[in-house]
Amino acid sequence: MSEPILQVTGLTGGYSPRRPVLHDVNFEVRAGEMVGLIGLNGAGKSTTIKHVLGLMKPHQGIVKVDGVTLEENAERYRSAFAYVPETPVLFDELTVEEHLRLTGMAYNVAEPQFDVRQDQLLNEFQMMAKRAAFASHLSKGMKQKVMIMNALLAEPPLYMIDEPFLGLDPLGIRSLLERLVEVKKRGSAILMSSHILATVEAYCDRFIIMHQGRVAAYGTLDEVCQAAGVEARGGALEDAFYKLVTEQ
Numbered sequence: 001m002s003e004p005i006l007q008v009t010g011l012t013g014g015y016s017p018r019r020p021v022l023h024d025v026n027f028e029v030r031a032g033e034m035v036g037l038i039g040l041n042g043a044g045k046s047t048t049i050k051h052v053l054g055l056m057k058p059h060q061g062i063v064k065v066d067g068v069t070l071e072e073n074a075e076r077y078r079s080a081f082a083y084v085p086e087t088p089v090l091f092d093e094l095t096v097e098e099h100l101r102l103t104g105m106a107y108n109v110a111e112p113q114f115d116v117r118q119d120q121l122l123n124e125f126q127m128m129a130k131r132a133a134f135a136s137h138l139s140k141g142m143k144q145k146v147m148i149m150n151a152l153l154a155e156p157p158l159y160m161i162d163e164p165f166l167g168l169d170p171l172g173i174r175s176l177l178e179r180l181v182e183v184k185k186r187g188s189a190i191l192m193s194s195h196i197l198a199t200v201e202a203y204c205d206r207f208i209i210m211h212q213g214r215v216a217a218y219g220t221l222d223e224v225c226q227a228a229g230v231e232a233r234g235g236a237l238e239d240a241f242y243k244l245v246t247e248q
């Protein structure tokens with residue numbers, strides 16, 4: 001079994017110490033696998049991701065990225081992942097290329113490699129014509145593409161991607177999924193949160209089903225189906241999900 005890149009152990013956390021939103025959350029994402037984080041609105045997916053990003057401190061439990069906690073080695077922890085948020089966060093006064101260059105510098109991508117990766121990404125995501133455009137002049141989906149290209153340019157050991165398909169056109173979705181399959185083959189770990197269960201089932205190796213701040217089921221399709229008491233077959237993720245989040 002490959003090594004865990006992200007380990008979340010006994011995580012209890014949230015926005016106020018008196019009222020935790022997450023309760024004893026446990027999972028890991030290993031090198032070379034894509035794990036789908038799914039749950040209803042308010043289940044705790046974004047809160048979990050915020051804890052992993054280091055934006056929130058666990059009330060209890062441990063989060064390790066690349067084998068270290070944020071306290072043990074902040075630089076190693078932070079440089080081991082790239083994050084694509086649900087809503088793009090860009091600098092209005094920087095161009096597409098300038099965003100990519102900034103990321104290249106932050107993740108120490110060497111010059112020749114940077115040029116190759118940048119051209120490839122601009123082509124794949126149909127953004128070559130917009131390379132010199134300011135972020136404020138881009139459409140919503142184009143902004144999302146810039147966030148995605150930034151993450152892919154960095155080639156980190158761990159990708160965390162929050163609901164990536166919302167603003168993307170069909171070509172963009174295909175480019176992203178093809179890239180994620182490649183990235184996985186090269187040994188990176190991917191944690192992807194999405195409500196599009198058919199895509200999650202088709203592309204992820206394992207699943208975390210969150211419900212009311214707890215992990216209701218975790219594992220392969222077979223394991224999640226077993227936990228839900230439904231038959232494992234193509235399309236069963238949705239059945240298992242429905243069963244787990246509607247049961248009292």
Ligand SMILES: Nc1ncnc2c1ncn2[C@@H]1O[C@H](COP(=O)(O)OP(=O)(O)OP(=O)(O)O)[C@@H](O)[C@H]1O
Pocket residue numbers: 015021039040041042043044045046047048
């Ligand atoms: N900034 C905040 N302050 C206080 N409570 C919050 C805050 N953000 C979220 N919550 C609460 O935390 C719980 C989990 O929310 P979270 O955003 O993690 O859900 P989610 O699974 O990401 O949902 P969605 O699918 O809607 O994005 C909810 O009860 C929500 O009301």
